[in-house]
Amino acid sequence: MHLHLLALLALCGAGCAVAGPSYSLQGSWWVSQGNGSLELPGTVPGCVYRALYQHGLIQDPYYRFNDLNYRWISLENWTYSKKFKIPFNVSNWQKVKLIFEGVDTVAEILLNNVTIGKTDNMFTGYSFDITKVVRDTNSLELRFQSAVQYAKLQSKAHTSYPVPPACPPKEQKGECHVNFIRKEQCSFSWDWGPSFPSQGIWKDVRIEAYNISHLNYLTFLPVYDNTSQEWTVEIEASFDVVSSKPVGGQVTVAIPQLQTLQTYNIKLQQRQKTVKLLVKISKVSDVTSGEMLDQCT
Known part of the structure; x- marks a missing residue:
């Protein structure tokens, strides 16, 4: 079993256009x-x-x-x-x-x-x-x-x-x-x-070229906590927000093979550069450290 991470970041609003030509x-x-x-x-x-x-x-x-x-x-x-x-x-x-x-x-x-x-x-x-x-x-x-x-x-x-x-x-x-x-x-x-x-x-x-905002990069890192014996996926997204008004949006993180589907509401300010999310993986999911690392290298 391998980890598959799908992160969908959609910034919505009147006249919103994340990706331009x-x-x-x-x-x-x-x-x-x-x-x-x-x-x-x-x-x-x-x-x-x-x-x-x-x-x-x-x-x-x-x-x-x-x-x-x-x-x-x-x-x-x-x-x-x-x-x-x-x-x-x-x-x-x-x-x-x-x-x-x-x-x-x-x-x-x-x-x-x-x-x-x-x-x-x-x-x-x-x-x-x-x-x-x-x-x-x-x-x-x-x-x-x-x-x-x-x-x-x-x-x-x-x-x-x-x-x-x-x-x-x-x-x-x-x-x-x-x-x-x-x-x-x-x-x-x-x-x-x-x-x-x-x-x-x-x-x-x-x-x-773009209006409103632009996703510069998206990274993720699996982290294991020995104390709680839980996996967490740390997600970081970097944006360039050019809108003078706050930009509302929604992030959906889907990892089907780990039965993980979580949605987050976010709001970006003009000077805000990064969004960080912590996604906890259910203990009932069968995850091994080797499989996690395979997907991050």
């Missing part, structure tokens, strides 16, 4: 060298190496010593850019966001020549409020900084204590200071692979 910016972009000497079509999701290879500007990076021949790519700064029209009327929505699921890695983001944010972590997503900047027709730029140069500067700035290793073994012919950047560590080389510290947009990027 979403417009993906995947597909064709332009990739240019930082000094402006090279510009070529690229694809998102994708990276600089792929764009250069697809247009015949480099050979197979994994062939013989091309990891050394193409080292210049990782030392350059690159820019991803795109012009696009939004297929819905942005003035109809209270909040418009630009969402990146994955950016590799250090970049300044400009929308219509206005800096809206920066990234420095490959492993997390980013969300930027563009309500006051977005137009019907837009230009978007990600000005990347060389991950190798960034890591080097971060290492120099850290003077409190040494952080080993400074560089990989010389046999790997890799780059140094990878422990100073939140990036795929093997991209600076590993004992089983060459060094290709790329730049690019490696996951989805999209525009989202």
